[in-house]
Amino acid sequence: MESQRSLIIIGLLLVSFLLWIEYQEYIAPKPVVVEQSVQDTTPKAVPSVGVADTSLPQVTNDTVATTSSAATDLPSAPSAEIVQPEMDTSSGRFISVLTDTLDVTIDLVGGDVVKADLVKYPVTLGATDSYKLLKPNNASLHIAQSGLVGKDGPDASADGRPFYSVQQTEFVMDSNTLIVPLTWRNAEGLSVTKTFSFEQGTHLINVDYQITNNSDNNLQMVQFAQLKQTTADQSDGNMFMPIYRGGAYSTQDTKYEKFNFGDFEDDKLNLATVGGWTGMIEHYFVSAWVPPQEETNRIYSRLTDNGQNAIIGYTGETIIVPSNGNASVASQLYAGPKDQAKLAAIARGLDLTVDYGILFWLSQPLFSLLKFLHSLVGNWGVAIILITIIVKGAMYWLTKKQYESMAKMRNLAPKMQQLKERYGDDRQKMSQAMMEMYKKEK
Numbered sequence: 001m002e003s004q005r006s007l008i009i010i011g012l013l014l015v016s017f018l019l020w021i022e023y024q025e026y027i028a029p030k031p032v033v034v035e036q037s038v039q040d041t042t043p044k045a046v047p048s049v050g051v052a053d054t055s056l057p058q059v060t061n062d063t064v065a066t067t068s069s070a071a072t073d074l075p076s077a078p079s080a081e082i083v084q085p086e087m088d089t090s091s092g093r094f095i096s097v098l099t100d101t102l103d104v105t106i107d108l109v110g111g112d113v114v115k116a117d118l119v120k121y122p123v124t125l126g127a128t129d130s131y132k133l134l135k136p137n138n139a140s141l142h143i144a145q146s147g148l149v150g151k152d153g154p155d156a157s158a159d160g161r162p163f164y165s166v167q168q169t170e171f172v173m174d175s176n177t178l179i180v181p182l183t184w185r186n187a188e189g190l191s192v193t194k195t196f197s198f199e200q201g202t203h204l205i206n207v208d209y210q211i212t213n214n215s216d217n218n219l220q221m222v223q224f225a226q227l228k229q230t231t232a233d234q235s236d237g238n239m240f241m242p243i244y245r246g247g248a249y250s251t252q253d254t255k256y257e258k259f260n261f262g263d264f265e266d267d268k269l270n271l272a273t274v275g276g277w278t279g280m281i282e283h284y285f286v287s288a289w290v291p292p293q294e295e296t297n298r299i300y301s302r303l304t305d306n307g308q309n310a311i312i313g314y315t316g317e318t319i320i321v322p323s324n325g326n327a328s329v330a331s332q333l334y335a336g337p338k339d340q341a342k343l344a345a346i347a348r349g350l351d352l353t354v355d356y357g358i359l360f361w362l363s364q365p366l367f368s369l370l371k372f373l374h375s376l377v378g379n380w381g382v383a384i385i386l387i388t389i390i391v392k393g394a395m396y397w398l399t400k401k402q403y404e405s406m407a408k409m410r411n412l413a414p415k416m417q418q419l420k421e422r423y424g425d426d427r428q429k430m431s432q433a434m435m436e437m438y439k440k441e442k
Helices: 002-027 261-266 340-346 357-377 380-394 396-411 413-423 427-441
Strands: 094-098 102-107 112-122 130-134 142-149 170-172 177-185 190-199 204-213 219-230 246-250 257-259 270-274 277-281 285-290 296-304 309-321 325-337
Touching: 094 177, 112 285, 112 325, 130 142, 130 285, 130 325, 142 204, 142 285, 142 309, 142 325, 170 177, 204 219, 204 309, 219 277, 219 285, 219 325, 246 261, 246 309, 261 296, 261 309, 277 309, 285 340, 309 325, 325 340, 357 380, 380 396, 396 413, 413 427
Parallel strands: 094 170
Antiparallel strands: 094 102, 102 112, 112 130, 112 142, 142 219, 177 190, 190 204, 204 325, 219 309, 246 257, 246 277, 270 296, 277 285, 285 325, 296 309
16 A cells, blocks of 8 residues: 555656646747748749759769768758748749649749648638648748759759749649649750649649750769758647657668658668658658659758758669650659558558557557548547447456456455454465465455
8 A cells, every 4th residue: 555655656746747847848938930031033034043052962873873961952052042932923933833632832943842731721620721731931941852963964953953944823723633844954955844743632743754865965864852841849749749740761671760850960861772752740741752663762861051951852763864865754742641541552651650659550440440430420529439339348348357356356355354353464374365265256
């Protein structure tokens, strides 16, 4: 009895200490975050922009591209070059794409997806504003970059990343599919069409490159795709319900692995794998690049901008574009909710971004049962009540045994008292008598 009381006191002290720490963090003054924004100054007709910085991967001519921290990135430092599209929509640098699931903004410099609002997911219940998954503003930066680097890749040019052309600045889905083609060409005869394909009812974006080489030389380049996100704390979690926000990836040998922002600082990924994927995950949503699953890709990570931003991405196999010939390559970008069935269909292990922890073997079947009940009754509250009844019913035999055991223990209380009176302080004889009584009473 004394030991139980001591454990209770220790537990209460521990809970009190944790609550005190949480209270101190709550009342502590919060640092003021100043969002810096720079107006876009890119001329509309300039085919290249600025000076490159250090975020895009640099690759060699090997069959599998390697990565380097001294690679090229956006035309200039992200904190000065990536501006919020709404600030200067007349610059001609950004185009908007609206589907039934996504409100996307694409930067014509490089063809990056710098904004993605989830149309069907309001910030709060009944609100009209959609949840912003990809964001270009510096304080909460989260963008999806992609392109062609390597020896002859346009995104590795000394003149800066390609400035794509497009026939219109606004695209709205009015059928089952929406195609958004971006085109670019240089004076040496290389032309690239980067096409974004959207389908109704999905958060998956197909990105295809059609490469035409009208020069007299064979050209080599490598596809890359990466997610760039601020490492600043953006979550509403606390010590009692921590919310993970950070990277994740999959390889041929590792089906799913988290890679938090601390890992970005301590280690740099450099993994060759067939297939795989890279992503940035939040509590309910995920953004992920999925390369061609039959090819060998190299997954990489690093910190940029003095540790303010983290990058995780991949480079693919070297593409040889023959003289006066063509080549093509593709990838997929997912930006949406953690829908396990849809994620599992996109890539192996992508559904594991819904992290159930060590009890996944129990949680996943229960969630599947919950979804099935919801499909029958159409109400989550009723589905939860039904699954509770089902679980209680399945555990009835164990609960029955427990109550029967408790009833027997109550019946033994008078006999226990008699043993105490008979043996007094002789604990050894008392224990032997109790064991004989338990065995006799079964």
